[in-house]
Amino acid sequence: MVSTLDDTKRKAIATKLADIKLLQQLLVENEQLFLRESTDSEISDRFRKMLEDDQKNLGIIETVIVQYGNPAEPKRTVQEEVNKVGELMQGSELSFFEKVFKHELLKHQQVMSGLLVHKAAQKVGADVIAAIGPLNTVNFENRAHQEQLKGIVEVLGVRELTGQDADQGIWARVQDAIAAFSGVVGSAVTQGTDKRDMNIQDVIRLDHNKVNVLFAEIAQSNDPQKIQEYFGQLYKDLTAHAEAEEEVVYPRVRAFYGETDTQELYNEQAEMKRLLDEIKRIDPSSPQFKERVKNLADIVTDHVRQEESTMFAAIRNNLSTEQSEQLATEFKAAKLRIQERLAKETQGSAR
Structure with missing residues (x-):
């Protein structure tokens, strides 16, 4: 990149x-x-x-x-x-x-x-x-x-x-x-009226919001360098988010969210990661680049819709406030660890 x-x-x-x-x-x-x-x-x-x-x-x-x-x-x-x-x-x-x-x-x-x-x-x-x-x-x-x-x-x-x-x-x-x-x-x-820590829904929703902004920045830009920069950030964010969910969140919710629905989330992210690697090899000045990013955005939008509706509802109904906050802490720790690994891999490939 x-x-x-x-x-x-x-x-x-x-x-x-x-x-x-x-x-x-x-x-x-x-x-x-x-x-x-x-x-x-x-x-x-x-x-x-x-x-x-x-x-x-x-x-x-x-x-x-x-x-x-x-x-x-x-x-x-x-x-x-x-x-x-x-x-x-x-x-x-x-x-x-x-x-x-x-x-x-x-x-x-x-x-x-x-x-x-x-x-x-x-x-x-x-x-x-x-x-x-x-x-x-x-x-x-x-x-x-x-x-x-x-x-x-x-x-x-x-x-x-x-x-x-x-x-x-x-x-x-x-x-x-x-x-x-x-x-x-x-x-x-x-006045500090809300001292509640962020729960897992809060943290995942912040990720979703940022990714939506990156998709919009790519769509609106005509500068190949800026598009490459935005995609580089999108690649890192989606990769870390997906791996952290698969490591921490999905195994935790599978018991009450259901095997079929949880597996669907895994499958969507597998397709998302496949597309990310495909787009990474395309010239950002090519019309095909934005076309494939649009395909990726559609998959991510459907994935987000499922998580924020049915999965979030299942979490609210089955985890206590403390459990949801602890899951957020574990998710953030996993994401940070993955981000640090990705940064080292990028530095290694740049040498």
Whole structure:
């Protein structure tokens, strides 16, 4: 598959997403530490809620990375920064106030990284926007956390510098600031009314949505290089999705979805993978290329319709919420493992 400028851009976004995940892990570790060190009940309560958000958001970031489908390692400089800050947080060199102050700066870095990925996605492709969509929730909540951390820093800083409590009204100002920047939608998000993890239906549906966008991008483009790029992403996404379903999902649902219906899903994906390999050998500037992609899209559309109607209904009727969420976790892990294998195979063939 041809390497294009946008391939480079996609890889750059993948690296930034890896940076975001690494930093999110540090934020979670810091907040766990703060809960052990805090002696203020109000501040402890705020860190406890912040930790719940950040643990949930770590899962969302991991989902986005798998949806994006281009596994990457964080930048070396970011890894070094995280290691250094982690050591400082665990040590006694910094006061509690100084640790929280540094944490607020890290949260600002995370906010800007999330916004940067969002803006970059708009320049690369609609499929990238679809893949990173869940990151918007993380961005909203991190921005709200920033406002909370400013209040915490003010309280702790005044105490450290003067030995006295800050003026009253800090937390009211914090809530006003959150409402001012987020508006109605942002406020709903930052209040964290839905802490449910994604279930298997959610994660599979995200895959389906992204694939539909890629099919549309191929159909609308007349640039052979862009078509090749979009198909390259489609090939990786469909392959990883199909193999992960066959490894994790279909064996789990066979008992209650039925042998015949489950086997039909396997057969459809076998035909899909056969077509993918056939299209890969066709010149993207040939009319036959789009014709075969259209055939593939028809098969995938029928497959998606079956999964999202009858298979999803069977899952809802036979698996508990916890079981469905656990299946999503296993599916994402399998997909990531397959994506990493595909990336290594691509690198090997390019040499």
